Amino acid sequence: MTPSAEQRVADLGEDELIASFVPLLPRGRHTLVPTGDDAAVVAAPDGRFCVSTDVLVQDHHFRLDWGTGADVGWRAAMQNLADIAGMGAEPTTVVISMVLPPDTLVAWVHDFCRGLAEACEPHGVGVDGGDLSAGEQLVVAVTVHGDLAGRDPVLRSGARPGDVLAHAGSLGRAAAGHALLTGGRRGGSDDGLVADFLRPRPPLAAGPAAADGGATAMMDVSDGLLRDGGRLARSSGVVLDLDPLARTVPDVLDALADVGARLETDPAQWVLSGGEDHGMLATFPADVELPEGFRRLGDVRAADEHPAGTVLLDGGPPAVARSGWDHFRS
Amino acid sequence: MTPSAEQRVADLGEDELIASFVPLLPRGRHTLVPTGDDAAVVAAPDGRFCVSTDVLVQDHHFRLDWGTGADVGWRAAMQNLADIAGMGAEPTTVVISMVLPPDTLVAWVHDFCRGLAEACEPHGVGVDGGDLSAGEQLVVAVTVHGDLAGRDPVLRSGARPGDVLAHAGSLGRAAAGHALLTGGRRGGSDDGLVADFLRPRPPLAAGPAAADGGATAMMDVSDGLLRDGGRLARSSGVVLDLDPLARTVPDVLDALADVGARLETDPAQWVLSGGEDHGMLATFPADVELPEGFRRLGDVRAADEHPAGTVLLDGGPPAVARSGWDHFRS
Numbered sequence A, B: 001m002t003p004s005a006e007q008r009v010a011d012l013g014e015d016e017l018i019a020s021f022v023p024l025l026p027r028g029r030h031t032l033v034p035t036g037d038d039a040a041v042v043a044a045p046d047g048r049f050c051v052s053t054d055v056l057v058q059d060h061h062f063r064l065d066w067g068t069g070a071d072v073g074w075r076a077a078m079q080n081l082a083d084i085a086g087m088g089a090e091p092t093t094v095v096i097s098m099v100l101p102p103d104t105l106v107a108w109v110h111d112f113c114r115g116l117a118e119a120c121e122p123h124g125v126g127v128d129g130g131d132l133s134a135g136e137q138l139v140v141a142v143t144v145h146g147d148l149a150g151r152d153p154v155l156r157s158g159a160r161p162g163d164v165l166a167h168a169g170s171l172g173r174a175a176a177g178h179a180l181l182t183g184g185r186r187g188g189s190d191d192g193l194v195a196d197f198l199r200p201r202p203p204l205a206a207g208p209a210a211a212d213g214g215a216t217a218m219m220d221v222s223d224g225l226l227r228d229g230g231r232l233a234r235s236s237g238v239v240l241d242l243d244p245l246a247r248t249v250p251d252v253l254d255a256l257a258d259v260g261a262r263l264e265t266d267p268a269q270w271v272l273s274g275g276e277d278h279g280m281l282a283t284f285p286a287d288v289e290l291p292e293g294f295r296r297l298g299d300v301r302a303a304d305e306h307p308a309g310t311v312l313l314d315g316g317p318p319a320v321a322r323s324g325w326d327h328f329r330s
Helices: A014-024 A069-085 A106-123 A173-181 A190-198 A206-212 A225-236 A250-262 A267-273 B014-024 B069-085 B106-123 B173-181 B190-198 B206-212 B225-236 B250-262 B267-273
Strands: A031-033 A040-043 A048-057 A090-100 A126-134 A139-147 A164-168 A217-220 A238-242 A280-284 A294-302 A311-313 B031-033 B040-043 B048-057 B090-100 B126-134 B139-147 B164-168 B217-220 B238-242 B280-284 B294-302 B311-313
Touching (some): A014 A106, A014 A126, A048 A069, A069 A106, A069 A190, A069 A206, A090 A106, A139 B048, A139 B090, A206 A217, A206 A280, A225 A238, A225 A280, A225 A294, A225 A311, A280 A294, B014 B106, B048 B069, B069 B090, B069 B206, B106 B126, B164 B238, B173 B267, B190 B250, B206 B217, B206 B280, B225 B238, B225 B267, B225 B280, B225 B294, B225 B311, B250 B267
Parallel strands (some): A048 B126, A126 B048
Antiparallel strands (some): A031 A040, A048 B040, A217 A280, A238 A294, B090 B139, B164 B294
């Protein structure tokens, strides 16, 4: 069914709406019984599965005028797939609950499903279940699952003093894209940053590669390097000391310099505090060669001079406006 | 932490809020890595897992003045556990995404967690992950998982002409409780019906028992006997023919008679169209003894005179005001 441009979800019954978009959803490599029954059945060849859930709320995590339904579907899926990679696992399947205002365009919902499929299908991930409700505000809750393929899960708590702190993926680009969307966007190179916010591309293969490469701790960076680094450090009972960004990520700062000048923001702020890039932050023993895609950001230190959970920049407290995103405080 | 009576979620940071309620959540029998990392890790001894998701929206599925936070937590968990039972599996773990208006009482959130725990803990089910966001309307999205323990999943599509249609659990009681909540509630015996709506008690063990007992098709009844029966019949390509309710469930009708008279509703309406009891609707070969807790409701017929998906009552179309709940149509 191709919805007309003006068709709203309230124009269809719930069963009819679901029937109209289910054909757009990918079936995964691990799917045994797909969506349509009380529950899906998914293979867990490892005898364990990883599970994580994330919720996106209209006007908090996305705005309908910022991009397409497919952009929202892509991001909803991808930020969840990154959580699985952050454990050292490979994603297998997602299920999705949605709250839709009755005047939501059916075309938007179909577009959302296409974005989900674009994000999931190349990784063999199925969209294997869901639930719909009416409500006042558009909400998307995604639960993702993954298979460790025999690996030990890489937790946040395993970093040890003397380890190297490393990162794979983008830093600060989603934050710059978000800043452009909320004001000051022009065309040209801005579009790349906006796309990095709307459609993050976490280095999913870097997660299992880090696990295979001896990572002692790992997490995906969704709330900013300082805030998520602080969480990893707190879980591990250690301190993280970032080397000067001009030495570790000069190319990242360079690429953000023009937009930073225009928006009167130091790109280092985006790199340190910007979330939603969903790169992999990991620690490795010092004598291990970093897996492909990872670059060194600094060192893990013992919590003696500073309390566990501290993140330093070049040995001192980083000067930042705010330390990442908090959903309940502004 | 015990929140003060007036403390709102906006008074705490996200991390502080989460830290305050995580100790209230049960760890499950199958939990290997609990909540607190990028993902939880859960045992899937069977090499497969079942997964289903449900969303509850304030003022659509629950109202804050109808009951406690614990009631909402209980129901959010239990309606999901029933989906796992409906496959013939045993629930193992749930994860939960919540959207909370900033003025939500912290005490309500803690109470919600206690209700979750009351529902999950006796079944060895863990609450192994979650996500929070601010938003305008309270939303709870639960994803549940289960283990088949070597059983074939019992799908909606396996009913065959000649099978017996049977049911385990309550019928119509949640609908009567809902009707009492929306008007006409007194004390005394009304409270039992209201409790059956606020805190449904699906016969979870009946699901695996039905699978072991040869069920050919099964599902949990969340949207009403006629509507969900129609879904099972459509999936199976058959027609269901219910025997007269006065013959199959006379005690159920009797127990609802007084409240029905007072609210001017035929109890048969609640039994046929009322959802949210989350009983198990299953079909069995005619020569099989029904497992404990199941009672015969009627027969499965071939789709010759009537199209597949039809549900008949005593051979004819049932006279009902509406056929169950649709979230987008009223």
